[in-house]
Amino acid sequence: MNKKKYYVTTAIDYTNDVIHIGHAYQKLLADVLARYHRQVGDKTYFLTGTDEHGQKVEKSAKEKGIQPKEFVDKIAIENKNEWNKLNISFDRFIRTTDEDHIKFAQEFYLKAKANGDIYKAKYEGFYCEGCESFKDESELINKRCEFHSNKEIQEVVEENYFFALSKYQKFLENHFKEHPEFVWPESKRKEILSFIKSGLKDFSVSRQNVSWGIPVPDDPTHTIYVWFDALINYLTYGIEENCWPADVHVLGKDNQRFHAIYWPAMLKSAGYELPKTILVHDFISLNGQKVSKSLGNVILPTELINKFGIDGTRYFFLRYGPLTNDIDITLEKITESYNADLANGLGNLVSRVAKLCEKIGFGGISKSTKFIGKVDDSIESFRFDNALAIIWDKIKEIDVSINKVEPWKITDEKKLTGFLQKTCSQIISIAYSLTPFLPDTSKKMLDIFYLDKIKSSEGLFPRLG
Numbered sequence: 001m002n003k004k005k006y007y008v009t010t011a012i013d014y015t016n017d018v019i020h021i022g023h024a025y026q027k028l029l030a031d032v033l034a035r036y037h038r039q040v041g042d043k044t045y046f047l048t049g050t051d052e053h054g055q056k057v058e059k060s061a062k063e064k065g066i067q068p069k070e071f072v073d074k075i076a077i078e079n080k081n082e083w084n085k086l087n088i089s090f091d092r093f094i095r096t097t098d099e100d101h102i103k104f105a106q107e108f109y110l111k112a113k114a115n116g117d118i119y120k121a122k123y124e125g126f127y128c129e130g131c132e133s134f135k136d137e138s139e140l141i142n143k144r145c146e147f148h149s150n151k152e153i154q155e156v157v158e159e160n161y162f163f164a165l166s167k168y169q170k171f172l173e174n175h176f177k178e179h180p181e182f183v184w185p186e187s188k189r190k191e192i193l194s195f196i197k198s199g200l201k202d203f204s205v206s207r208q209n210v211s212w213g214i215p216v217p218d219d220p221t222h223t224i225y226v227w228f229d230a231l232i233n234y235l236t237y238g239i240e241e242n243c244w245p246a247d248v249h250v251l252g253k254d255n256q257r258f259h260a261i262y263w264p265a266m267l268k269s270a271g272y273e274l275p276k277t278i279l280v281h282d283f284i285s286l287n288g289q290k291v292s293k294s295l296g297n298v299i300l301p302t303e304l305i306n307k308f309g310i311d312g313t314r315y316f317f318l319r320y321g322p323l324t325n326d327i328d329i330t331l332e333k334i335t336e337s338y339n340a341d342l343a344n345g346l347g348n349l350v351s352r353v354a355k356l357c358e359k360i361g362f363g364g365i366s367k368s369t370k371f372i373g374k375v376d377d378s379i380e381s382f383r384f385d386n387a388l389a390i391i392w393d394k395i396k397e398i399d400v401s402i403n404k405v406e407p408w409k410i411t412d413e414k415k416l417t418g419f420l421q422k423t424c425s426q427i428i429s430i431a432y433s434l435t436p437f438l439p440d441t442s443k444k445m446l447d448i449f450y451l452d453k454i455k456s457s458e459g460l461f462p463r464l465g
């Protein structure tokens, strides 16, 4: 089999924000893709990291009386720990303060400039510090940013370098037409395309009064605008590892314009290939409220892991998360899904069948590398929720068949062995199909059902009260 290359990224998290379940959801989607592609034998690259420059970081560090680098060092470690605890299998954790990235971002800037796309002009307008983004007056609601209504918008007048995005309008329209797979899902593709058609304006790619950033290589009185710098991280790693273009960029809808409009234009300008697909997910709210630092309702992934375990947490979000719609979660909802689908569903099935096998010394099932039904197709078309629904239908089907056959009443040994053979093979296919989603659980199941003499063990998912 020919090994294919597969490169997946997440957005890199801004170090002035506290990461929460929304960020965790995004990392999980990318993790499923990475694990799946490794499982089917593709040469896989998975990048995540932190976005560390910008005005807000500079300010926060100052408030704490420390240097910006010291400030971001601490956050980068904390973020990385959260992802490790959630079993996110990234290959590199990139930081925009990494030497290789700084050098590469400067080279990229000069390439775009050499192509005639960067020029100096006066910027007069609005800037949202929350987004670290320039805003058009038409984008404001009651003179405030739609994502940061609790903050006053800044009015700025400064001389900046601009990127000639308007030059790329036709190019982007054509690219969207020729590559319907460029943005997923379709609803987001339409939304972005209609924004492009409404007319693109050049955007500022440098800041004059922000010192915490990468210096503009041919004019160090400016620093490179934090978004321009951050987007390039995907390419820094991609070129180093020779895995560019990215197959999928996974990100939240607040970042869709940067990734699906600015980024492809920047790449075209600097002479690089475009990523194949931008996967945009929706948002999670918590008990009916937006998850945000200012509201103080941030839930760290680790808090959920302490209650539901790693795979209990992974399961809920991958099955019921905001893939194509905003969702509201409560701890009750997660507990319910945990008890119904994991404790009573999968966990119960595994312990029930393992006990039957143990009783008669059954085992020695041959290995399988088969996905159930269309689980693999569902993953490749990003329907992680459907993939898990297919697996859980199968779990139900096996349960029903056990209740019907009542194997504990079968006295004919050949008949019983035949039934267990079939059932255990199905469970092994379930475990194989679960590998990208619930890696620990999948491994535990295979460890039980590949034994020469299957042994029952402690329940996989103890019921929660």
Ligand SMILES: [Zn+2]
Residues within 6 Å of the ligand: 128, 129, 130, 131, 132, 145, 146, 147, 148
């Ligand atoms: Zn904002």
